Amino acid sequence: xxxxxxxxxxxxxxxxxxxxxxxxxxxxxxxxxxxxxxxxxxxxxxxxxxxxxxxxxxxxxxxxxxxxxxxxxxxxxxxxxxxxxxxxxxxxxxxxxxxxxxxxxxxxxxxxxxxxxxxxxxxxxxxxxxxxxxxxxxxxxxxxxxxxxxxxxxxxxxxxxxxxxxxxxxxxxxxxxxxxxxxxxxxxxxxxxxxxxxxxxxxxxxxxxxxxxxxxxxxxxxxxxxxxxxxxxxxxxxxxxxxxxxxxxxxxxxxxxxxxxxxxxxxxxxxxxxxxxxxxxxxxxxxxxxxxxxxxxxxxxxxxxxxxxxxxxxxxxxxxxxxxxxxxxxxxxxxxxx
Amino acid sequence: xxxxxxxxxxxxxxxxxxxxxxxxxxxxxxxxxxxxxxxxxxxxxxxxxxxxxxxxxxxxxxxxxxxxxxxxxxxxxxxxxxxxxxxxxxxxxxxxxxxxxxxxxxxxxxxxxxxxxxxxxxxxxxxxxxxxxxxxxxxxxxxxxxxxxxxxxxxxxxxxxxxxxxxxxxxxxxxxxxxxxxxxxxxxxxxxxxxxxxxxxxxxxxxxxxxxxxxxxxxxxxxxxxxxxxxxxxxxxxxxxxxxxxxxxxxxxxxxxxxxxxxxxxxxxxxxxxxxxxxxxxxxxxxxxxxxxxxxxxxxxxxxxxxxxxxxxxxxxxxxxxxxxxxxxxxxxxxxxx
Numbered sequence: 144x145x146x147x148x149x150x151x152x153x154x155x156x157x158x159x160x161x162x163x164x165x166x167x168x169x170x171x172x173x174x175x176x177x178x179x180x181x182x183x184x185x186x187x188x189x190x191x192x193x194x195x196x197x198x199x200x201x202x203x204x205x206x207x208x209x210x211x212x213x214x215x216x217x218x219x220x221x222x223x224x225x226x227x228x229x230x231x232x233x234x235x236x237x238x239x240x241x242x243x244x245x246x247x248x249x250x251x252x253x254x255x256x257x258x259x260x261x262x263x264x265x266x267x268x269x270x271x272x273x274x275x276x277x278x279x280x281x282x283x284x285x286x287x288x289x290x291x292x293x294x295x296x297x298x299x300x301x302x303x304x305x306x307x308x309x310x311x312x313x314x315x316x317x318x319x320x321x322x323x324x325x326x327x328x329x330x331x332x333x334x335x336x337x338x339x340x341x342x343x344x345x346x347x348x349x350x351x352x353x354x355x356x357x358x359x360x361x362x363x364x365x366x367x368x369x370x371x372x373x374x375x376x377x378x379x380x381x382x383x384x385x386x387x388x389x390x391x392x393x394x395x396x397x398x399x400x401x402x403x404x405x406x407x408x409x410x411x412x413x414x415x416x417x418x419x420x421x422x423x424x425x426x427x428x429x430x431x432x433x434x435x436x437x438x439x440x441x442x443x444x445x446x447x448x449x450x451x452x453x454x455x456x457x458x459x460x461x462x463x464x465x466x467x468x469x470x471x472x473x474x475x476x477x478x479x480x481x
Numbered sequence: 482x483x484x485x486x487x488x489x490x491x492x493x494x495x496x497x498x499x500x501x502x503x504x505x506x507x508x509x510x511x512x513x514x515x516x517x518x519x520x521x522x523x524x525x526x527x528x529x530x531x532x533x534x535x536x537x538x539x540x541x542x543x544x545x546x547x548x549x550x551x552x553x554x555x556x557x558x559x560x561x562x563x564x565x566x567x568x569x570x571x572x573x574x575x576x577x578x579x580x581x582x583x584x585x586x587x588x589x590x591x592x593x594x595x596x597x598x599x600x601x602x603x604x605x606x607x608x609x610x611x612x613x614x615x616x617x618x619x620x621x622x623x624x625x626x627x628x629x630x631x632x633x634x635x636x637x638x639x640x641x642x643x644x645x646x647x648x649x650x651x652x653x654x655x656x657x658x659x660x661x662x663x664x665x666x667x668x669x670x671x672x673x674x675x676x677x678x679x680x681x682x683x684x685x686x687x688x689x690x691x692x693x694x695x696x697x698x699x700x701x702x703x704x705x706x707x708x709x710x711x712x713x714x715x716x717x718x719x720x721x722x723x724x725x726x727x728x729x730x731x732x733x734x735x736x737x738x739x740x741x742x743x744x745x746x747x748x749x750x751x752x753x754x755x756x757x758x759x760x761x762x763x764x765x766x767x768x769x770x771x772x773x774x775x776x777x778x779x780x781x782x783x784x785x786x787x788x789x790x791x792x793x794x795x796x797x798x799x800x801x802x803x804x805x806x807x808x809x810x811x812x813x814x815x816x817x818x819x
Contacts, residue, residue, distance in 0.1 A: 152819070184522060218578060
């Protein structure tokens, strides 16, 4: 039998913080483009369109001697039953032996690594003098993206939150969002310095922004290409899935484009529509290549840059392994035999 | 947090038996062809060709309100380290909520369900008066296939074991095999009634057999089409993988052919070479359709029939769920929170 570590929801929440998430996700991107590490094909299954579906994401990180997978499901029907909408479970293995090493609740890991990705895209591709950030969406991805960008780019002064698909109660939602962002920053002993405000005028907000993070499950563009000023950076986060679209496909024609994983982005990412409609036929590279200095990324303050982040399991894997190491030191979680 | 059941290697071994495996696998095949149950795409990753590779197999069984996956790795390097060559870990989920329900060591489940599949193929497609079985291979798949066919088809009188790729110590290996078959039959309070002998003459053995079960990791045909007599049934078991081949592709031209999963068999099964070389362009159906009486299967005592079994996760899932139910009744395994 094999001894494995189990980290449940509470264990993970007691171990995680956004600075660690950003370091781990940068590492994962670096590994992807410099070692024999791979994203394996994504499995997507839909029980009920836009109500209940699930992904299986998997891959290996050679620098961590690990491979693994996570199963993440989204089920709107669970809300009525007072059950969590998102369930996310990860299994990790030793890539030297093939033996399992850990079972980890990856719900918070998914949220933190997604926010970290949005911030890393901006840190490496946005203008260094960026001050104004627009977040489209006010859910969990928005929350973690704001927290991450405030940590990764302390020069940010203003965060504007738009939610064009549903403005109901936006002011209250953003108030809650701000308090939740502070809770995440608390884990790193940091305080919000930027203003965080809501806006119902997305056109105006796009025009004022240096960085735009899209964080909705939209299947229709919410941002017209004509609104986008020179020098803008986009981190497109909203879940990788068939038909996902948050920004005007025409934007891609004007932009320098990086993916987290090229194949997955072409299939399920923000860029899928631009490819399908032959607006573009290639991209500039992967974010890992920019982090590794293998590719330049932004070439001037006038470039529009796009980071298409569909989310890769390597992000979860790197962060989970960091947490497992921390758990061993702090004696958190249980060991079981399998 | 969510409570899940953990069944480790010892727990599973104390719960499993071949009669249960046969019932569960038949159910899985039935479900696949009569409910909204699906085999999801197989992920295959190779660390070292023929030395260390792994599969992720997944799918859903609607009749069991479940979905899940298993990760199974084969690592020859582990033998030197005194670690198990095969590691197999399964995760099971409730398909109404998406929540995880169980973590199960599926090494024995994989072995039992594979043997069960070989026997089910023969039970539904071989001649009812079949007496002589040839097993090609003398590893774990051979062991479980013999045990299963002796249970599923008590009319079997003779089992011949050939291992043309490696005849070294065959007599001793078959002696061990016989004693291991009895250990599996013990779980069902049954005794071996058939003779189990070895043969180094595969041509002669093929000519004498009513049922041939291939159970090797071969990538090259070991059985010439000219040796095969009218009325023979094949259950081709050796692991689904790129380039897998155990029997002459020309056999397919003469045969009635059933798959466990058509797509997976065309891609990774025994029939892949016959399809690639345009020897056949279609098959007769899936084994589930025969079990459900939706398709006829064998039409006369002269037909050659082939069951191509690449192995589908639905087999593991059905058997794992049966064992979990039994474990709850017998208070076996532990419950943990994730």
